[in-house]
Amino acid sequence: MFVSVILPIRNEASSIAEVLAAVLAQDYPHDLMEVIAVDGMSDDGTRDILRRLAAQDDRLRVLDNPQQIAPTALNLGIRAARGDVIVRVDGHGVLPPNYVRECVAVLSGAQGGQGGKRGSVVSRQWSEVGALLVVGGALDSVGRGCVGEAIAIAMGSRFGIGNSPFRTLDASEGPIQTDTVPYWAVRREAFERIGLFREEMLCHEDYEFNYRLRSAGGMILLLPWLRAKYYVRSTLGGLARQYWRYGIWKGRFLCSHPGSFGARHLIPPVFVGVLGVCVVAALSGKAGLLCLGLLLGLYGCFLLLATASLARGGRWGYAPMLPLALGTLHLCWGSGVWVGLLRGKVAGQPPRLRK
Numbered sequence: 001m002f003v004s005v006i007l008p009i010r011n012e013a014s015s016i017a018e019v020l021a022a023v024l025a026q027d028y029p030h031d032l033m034e035v036i037a038v039d040g041m042s043d044d045g046t047r048d049i050l051r052r053l054a055a056q057d058d059r060l061r062v063l064d065n066p067q068q069i070a071p072t073a074l075n076l077g078i079r080a081a082r083g084d085v086i087v088r089v090d091g092h093g094v095l096p097p098n099y100v101r102e103c104v105a106v107l108s109g110a111q112g113g114q115g116g117k118r119g120s121v122v123s124r125q126w127s128e129v130g131a132l133l134v135v136g137g138a139l140d141s142v143g144r145g146c147v148g149e150a151i152a153i154a155m156g157s158r159f160g161i162g163n164s165p166f167r168t169l170d171a172s173e174g175p176i177q178t179d180t181v182p183y184w185a186v187r188r189e190a191f192e193r194i195g196l197f198r199e200e201m202l203c204h205e206d207y208e209f210n211y212r213l214r215s216a217g218g219m220i221l222l223l224p225w226l227r228a229k230y231y232v233r234s235t236l237g238g239l240a241r242q243y244w245r246y247g248i249w250k251g252r253f254l255c256s257h258p259g260s261f262g263a264r265h266l267i268p269p270v271f272v273g274v275l276g277v278c279v280v281a282a283l284s285g286k287a288g289l290l291c292l293g294l295l296l297g298l299y300g301c302f303l304l305l306a307t308a309s310l311a312r313g314g315r316w317g318y319a320p321m322l323p324l325a326l327g328t329l330h331l332c333w334g335s336g337v338w339v340g341l342l343r344g345k346v347a348g349q350p351p352r353l354r355k
Contacts, residue, residue, distance in 0.1 A: 001108060003033045003100055003185075004083030008065070008073030010040030012091030015231050017049050019094055024057055028100040035060045036077045040068035046091075071197035071205040075351060078191055087185045088206070094229040095183065099137060102226055103185035106135045106175075131189035132218025134210060136181030137226025138166045148234035150321035155232055159306035160329045162264035165222055173224040179262070180210045181222050182230070188353075190218070195350030203249035211253075211260050212350070236324055240332045247333040251340020268334030269341075271299070303327065 005023050009016060016037075023035055037050055039062060047062075054060045063080060065073040070090075078086055085104055089095060143152035154160035161167050165178045184206070194212050197205045210220055233239045251269075254261055278295050281288025303323040311319040 001032070001084040001104055002082060003028060003085045003087060003104060004077070004081035005033065005035045005087045005089060005100070006074060006077035006081065007035070007037045007089050007091065008040075008070045008077065009037060009042070009046065009091040010065075010068055011042045011044040011046055013042070013045040013049060015094075016046055016091050017053070019089065019091055020050075020053050020060065022094045022097075023089060024053075024059065025097055026095065026100045027097045028104065030059065033059060033100065034082060036063060036080060037061070038063045038065045038073035038077045040065045040073060067199075069199070069202050071199045071201055074205065075196045075199065078188075078196060079354065081188070084188055085185055086188055086191070087183070089183050089228075092231045093139075093183050094231075096137075096227060099183070099226055099228065100185070102223065103135045103137075106221065106223065107133060107185060107187060129217060129219045131187045131193065132213050132216055133221065134181065134184045134186045134190070134213060134218065135221045135223060136166070136184040137228055138169055138171070138222065138224045139182055139230040140227050141167070141232050142229050143232050144234045146318065147236065147321055147325075148232060150318040151232045151234070151236075151239050151325045153310050153315065153318060154322060154325035154329060157306075157310055159310065160326050162267065164264065165224075169222070169224040171225050171227055176222050176224070178220050178222045179214070179260075180207050181220055182206075183228055184210075184220075191353040194218075195352055198346065198348060198350050200346045200348040201249065201253070203245055204253050207250075208253055208257075209350075211257055236328050239325065240328050243329055243332040244336045247336020247338075248340040248343070249336075250333070251337040252343055252346050253340075254337070255341055255343075255345035265337070268330045269337040270334075272331060272334035272338060 007019070012019070020035070020037070026033065037060065039047060039050060041064065050062045054062055063076055065076055074088065085107060087100055087103065141152035141156040143149040156167055158168050165176060166181050169176070190213060194216050198208055201208050214220065233242055250265065254265070275295060278288065278292040282292040303326055306326055307319050307322040310322055
């Protein structure tokens with residue numbers, strides 16, 4: 001099957017050369033793959049890197065994305081793609097060489113090489129969903145510098161992210177059904193059936209598409225042995241902005257689709273809500289102050305236990321930063337969800353794929 005790899009990017013000069021090198025080095029037949037980088041008018045040198053790489057490999061095309069948002073970039077890329085299969089990567093993800101081949105093997109009805117050894121999701125079950133099957137691998141979070149490494153450790157743990165399978169499952173696990181995967185592969189026909197990405201969703205567009213796909217009878221399949229390297233934000237400020245934004249759009253998505261609410265989505269916003277109530281109560285009297293102190297004490301104990309667990313195995317040098325990384329994840333995402341809930345649901349409909 002012919003494959004189109006689409007990269008929605010903007011200002012990724014620090015990593016885009018490594019990301020594209022990994023995509024172009026896939027062990028999939030070269031004459032059956034194209035790469036489309038959809039750039040949001042980058043101004044940090046990314047454009048120069050793209051032009052240089054496109055001159056070296058004619059499989060790479062570069063499209064402009066004047067609106068500078070990911071769902072628009074994805075829709076532009078899908079409409080321009082020639083592939084029977086669409087694969088999404090971003091400017092922070094470095095794929096292993098077998099990523100495209102193994103995803104296509106599953107989509108075509110055969111288990112990928114390692115999948116046959118490691119797990120048992122019955123091929124007949126995959127074939128039942130037909131074109132509405134999305135497959136993808138897991139992430140290994142990688143940081144730059146001490147702060148970045150601490151953030152990577154926090155983001156790859158249940159203490160930081162909860163039970164998000166593509167971040168926390170071990171590579172030895174077999175294929176499992178899940179609610180979303182980061183770097184997915186899907187047949188083009190899926191977009192013809194359920195539409196493209198919601199361009200009103202400035203963030204969380206993948207999850208919204210996957211929710212529609214699952215509601216239509218489709219399946220999201222995670223292949224944990226396929227491990228993409230993901231470069232996390234290298235500062236706490238960058239992490240805070242990222243997860244504040246993620247939280248806002250998760251809240252707005254939950255307003256639009258209340259049935260999508262899961263347990264892991266509940267804990268951080270509930271904690272932030274209770275914390276806010278305790279802060280207000282603390283201003284009113286000693287009882288409220290006691291409740292606030294108790295809550296902060298319990299959360300502090302959680303952070304200490306989580307740090308001790310994550311720092312084992314020679315990672316004690318990151319221990320001072322781990323509570324800050326964990327707290328940033330919880331508080332920014334949890335607060336953002338409340339803001340998103342207050343802003344309300346997102347209006348609009350998914351655009352159709354013009355044939």
